Amino acid sequence: MASNQSGIQDWWLQRISAGIIAAYVLLLIVLLLVNGTPTAAQWQALFANNAFKAFTLLALIATFYHGLIGVLHIWPDYIKNAATRATLNALSWLAAAGYALYAVYILFGLK
Amino acid sequence: MSDVTKSKPRPVDMPTFRNIAVSDLARYRLPLPGIASIIHRITGIALFFGLILLLPMLQMSLKSEAGFEAFRTIVWGNPLAKLVMIGLLFAIIYHLIAGIRHVIQDSGKWLDLQVSRSTASAVFVSSVVVTALIVWRLW
Numbered sequence: 001m002a003s004n005q006s007g008i009q010d011w012w013l014q015r016i017s018a019g020i021i022a023a024y025v026l027l028l029i030v031l032l033l034v035n036g037t038p039t040a041a042q043w044q045a046l047f048a049n050n051a052f053k054a055f056t057l058l059a060l061i062a063t064f065y066h067g068l069i070g071v072l073h074i075w076p077d078y079i080k081n082a083a084t085r086a087t088l089n090a091l092s093w094l095a096a097a098g099y100a101l102y103a104v105y106i107l108f109g110l111k
Numbered sequence: 112m113s114d115v116t117k118s119k120p121r122p123v124d125m126p127t128f129r130n131i132a133v134s135d136l137a138r139y140r141l142p143l144p145g146i147a148s149i150i151h152r153i154t155g156i157a158l159f160f161g162l163i164l165l166l167p168m169l170q171m172s173l174k175s176e177a178g179f180e181a182f183r184t185i186v187w188g189n190p191l192a193k194l195v196m197i198g199l200l201f202a203i204i205y206h207l208i209a210g211i212r213h214v215i216q217d218s219g220k221w222l223d224l225q226v227s228r229s230t231a232s233a234v235f236v237s238s239v240v241v242t243a244l245i246v247w248r249l250w
Contacts, residue, residue: 015214018210018214021207022207022210022211025203025207029241029245032245032248032249033244033245033248036248036249037248037249040172040176040179040180041176043172043173043179044172044173044176044179047173063158063162064162067155067158067159067162068159070155070156070159071155071156071159074152074155074156092159095159095160095162095163099162099166102166102170103166106166106169106170106173
């Protein structure tokens with residue numbers, strides 16, 4: 001992220017990931033508004049579908065990446081102390097990486 | 112310019128342009144598009160760290176029928192948990208709608224003050240309405 005000096009790469013990735021997340025969120029909202037609260041069986045059947053599972057993983061990875069780019073751009077606007085900023089950056093990376101591993105485990109790991 | 116200032120005494124309430132001091136913060140009001148922008152940032156940060164709560168809930172809801180029911184009891188049975196969930200739902204909806212406005216403004220449209228103000232209001236109103244609609248449907 002720091003390697004892209006002009007920010008063009010972040011700019012594009014932020015919008016591409018936003019498009020993926022928006023499509024996924026809109027799909028979920030439409031499903032919930034149309035069908036109402038799902039039962040356990042309906043909810044788990046939806047996530048047992050491989051296409052939906054793949055879309056979920058894609059949307060979640062896009063979310064973690066989108067959030068990571070976001071917070072890495074926000075910290076330097078408010079945090080002037082270099083050590084605090086480095087700590088927040090490290091925590092943000094750690095959170096995003098942890099989320100990604102956890103999401104793979106939730107969707108494809110052993111139950 | 113100097114003639115003007117000499118001929119007339121400077122009005123007390125004439126605006127001066129300088130960086131604001133901490134003591135000015137109470138009187139400083141962010142314009143509406145500025146409020147829309149800062150809430151977009153706040154909801155973004157809240158969602159990024161809110162995932163710490165959301166991911167275990169997803170895992171729980173998918174694990175088993177008992178897990179799904181336990182998740183419902185925890186979220187729907189506890190007013191505080193319910194409030195946090197509605198807050199995160201609002202954050203998603205707000206961030207999405209404000210994000211669309213942001214992308215449109217990036218393309219050079221909707222930039223003059225009046226339009227920027229009215230679209231900022233539209234973001235607030237529509238995100239509250241959509242959130243309320245979903246909460247009402249899922250209640």
